[in-house]
Amino acid sequence: MKPEHKKSKRLKEVRGILKRQHQIWKQKQSLGYIKLEKPIRHGWFKEIVITQNVDRYKNKKEILELYDAIEKKFWGRTKEEADQQWFHQISKYLIYKDFPTVSKRQFNRLSYKAQKMCTVYSYRTEDxxxxxxxxVRIPKSAYRIKYTRAYITHSKRIDPELESEDALLDNKLLRNRYYKANAKFCGWNRKDYWTTQDFTKDKLKAKKQLKALQNYPIAAILNGKVTWERD
Incomplete structure (x- = not known):
């Protein structure tokens, strides 16, 4: 019987490591949280809240249903960072007309009357x-945007033994040849950063500029009268 190939052996070890890491992750999740005696201030939320004016509308039930479906708040260390998170969502077309939007999956879960208050739009991703x-077409008087203080109210339980074992397994995956085996097993996109289009353009530009130095004497280059760097 032929001995097991080294690559197959490495892949089997990587599977075992990843399986154990998944078990550790489950154990970490089951540890739960500890409630703090005194909450700790931690940044700001920019959020959407429903006002009392919602009682004036006949479709109050649908408005509240849509409100439950959207992402209501965005966090930042300061109000400015919370604004940046808000504008980042706008740039990704996740907020439209100062109100969060819903995905196709969320739309399908809504009731028929709530769906009638939504309008479809198309956009293109970065790819x-x-x-x-x-x-969502909700009356502007039914909601408002405000900043609220954010607090840390719970602390996560930590098991030092699990953390140590998880770190040890991570180091094992970084060993020579094991990193490639892990990448192959996980199906990562291993496109080399240095072969990107921008780097290729810069490389060709540098070669062209260096080649142009052949027309100048070495003394002029050493004295700094001629430089290969051009704007």
Whole structure:
């Protein structure tokens, strides 16, 4: 019987390590949290809240249903950072007309009357792929945008033995040849950063500039009268 190939052996070890890491992750999740005696201030939320004016509308039930479906708050260390998170969501077309939108999956879970309060729109992702989302038509007097203080109220339980074992397993995956085996097993995109289009352009530009130095004497280059760097 032929001995087991080294690559197959490494893949088997990587599977075992990843399986154990998943078990450790489950054990960490089951540890739970400890409630703090005194909450700790931790940044700001920019959030959408429903006002009392919602009682004036006949479709109050649908408005509250849509409110439960959207992402209501965005966190930042300061109010400025919370604004940046808000504008970042706008740039990704996740907020439209100052109100969070819903995905196709969220839209399908809504009731028929709530769906009638949504309008579909199309946008393109960073990968130039066409996507569809739905912006919500809720009366502006039914909600308002405000900043609220954020607090840490619970602390996560930590098991030192689990943390130590998890770190040891991570180091094992970084060993020579094991990193590639892990990447192959996980199906990572291993595109080399240095072969990107921008780097190739810069490399060709540098070669062109260095080649142009052949027309100048070495003394002029050493004295700094001629430089290969050009704007």
């Amino acid at each position: 130039k792929k066409l996507r569809k989302r739905f912006y």
